C-alpha cells in the first residue's frame with residue numbers, strides 16, 4: 001500500500017483570504033492521493049472564542065464578539081467565493097450551532113467541557129472554508145471530521161489519546177479513502193467515548209498531525225509555519241537567529257519542553273517512536289528546505305534560546321520550624337497534578353519549595369486555596385522563564401541586562417533564569 005503523507009497548516013497560514021489562496025498555491029503541485037491536510041482555526045480565532053467564553057462566564061455581553069467572529073469569517077469567504085457559493089450557508093449553519101451551544105448554561109464547574117464544545121468551532125469553520133476553496137480551485141479534497149478517528153478520554157481541554165482506537169479508526173476508515181482522494185481535516189479536536197467533542201490542549205494541531213502520521217505509518221509529517229524552519233530562538237523575540245537544517249528528535253523535544261512554541265511539545269515523541277521524520281517548512285517560501293527533524297541529525301553547538309512568558313514563581317514555606325521533607329514536596333505535587341499544572345522549574349531551600357508554573361485561568365487560585373493552610377505562600381506573577389541550551393557563559397549576562405532575576409539555575413548544558421523587566 002502507498003505511504004500516507006501529512007501536511008499541517010496552522011492559524012497563521014489561514015489567517016485571511018490571501019493566506020488561504022497561498023495555501024492553495026502550495027498544494028497545487030503537491031496535492032495527491034494519500035495526503036492528509038490538517039488545518040487549525042483561522043488566525044487568532046481560538047483566542048476570540050476563549051474571550052467569548054470568558055465574557056459569558058462573567059455575565060458580560062458575548063454576542064457582539066460572536067458577531068465579530070462571524071463577520072471575520074464571512075468577509076474571508078466573500079474574498080474567496082462567488083456570492084452564490086454553498087459555503088455561505090455551511091458557515092451560517094456552523095455559527096447557528098455555535099450560538100445554540102452558547103445559549104446553554106456555563107459555570108466554573110462545567111467550564112472545561114463547555115470550552116471544548118465551543119472552541120472546536122474554530123477548526124470546524126476553518127476546515128470547511130479551506131476544503132471548499134480547494135475544491136473550487138479544482139484541487140479536490142475530501143472534508144472529513146477528525147472526531148471520527150481521533151479518540152480520546154474525557155479529560156476536556158487536555159484530552160489524552162486512545163492510541164489503539166485511533167489507529168484502528170484511521171486504518172479502517174481513512175486509509176481506504178486515501179487510496180482515492182486526499183483528506184482535509186481539523187487539528188486540535190477529538191471525541192470521547194460518549195461522543196462528546198474534546199480538545200488536545202492549546203496549539204494541539206501539530207500533535208494531531210503527529211497522531212495521524214503515527215496511526216497511518218506516514219512517510220513524513222510537514223508542519224507549515226511563518227518561519228523558515230526551527231531557529232535557535234523565536235525571531236519575534238530575539239534578533240540574529242540561525243536556522244537549523246536538521247535537528248535530532250531528542251533536541252527538538254527538549255526545545256519544545258522548555259517552551260519553543262514553534263512545535264507543540266507532544267508532537268515529537270510519537271514521531272520519534274515510529275521513526276517518522278518531521279519537516280518544519282515556511283508557507284511563505286514553500287520550496288526552501290526548512291528544518292528536518294529525524295533520528296540521524298548531525299550534532300551542533302549552536303546555543304538555543306527559549307522564552308516562556310506568563311510565568312508565576314510560587315514559594316511554599318513551612319510554618320512549623322521544621323525543614324523541607326519529602327512529604328512537603330509530595331503534598332505540593334499532589335495538588336499540582338490534580339490541577340494539571342506542570343512545574344517548569346523547581347528549587348528547594350531548607351525551609352521552602354519554589355516552583356515556576358504557567359499562569360492558567362482559575363488554576364493558580366485553586367492551588368493557593370488548597371495549600372494555604374499548610375504553607376506560608378508567596379508569589380510573583382507576570383514573569384518570564386528564560387532557558388538557554390548549550391549556553392556560552394560569556395553570552396549570558398547580555399540576556400539579563402534590564403531585568404531583575406528572581407531565580408537562576410545552571411547545569412553544564414542548560415541555563416535557566418526567571419526574570420522580570422525593571
Ligand SMILES: Nc1ncnc2c1ncn2[C@@H]1O[C@H](COP(=O)(O)OP(=O)(O)O)[C@@H](O)[C@H]1O
Pocket residue numbers: 009010011012013040203224225226227229230231232233234235236260261262263
Ligand atoms: N525556535 C523557534 N524557531 C522558529 N519559530 C519559533 C521558535 N520559537 C518560537 N517560534 C515562534 O513560532 C511561531 C510559529 O508557530 P505558531 O505560531 O504556533 O504556528 P501556527 O499556529 O501557525 O501553527 C513563529 O512565528 C515564531 O514566532
Ligand SMILES: N[C@@H](CC(=O)OP(=O)(O)O)C(=O)O
Pocket residue numbers: 009010011012040041046047122187188201202203204205206
Ligand atoms: N486553534 C488551536 C489549535 C492550534 O494548534 O492552533 P495553531 O496551529 O494555530 O497553533 C489553538 O489556537 O490553540
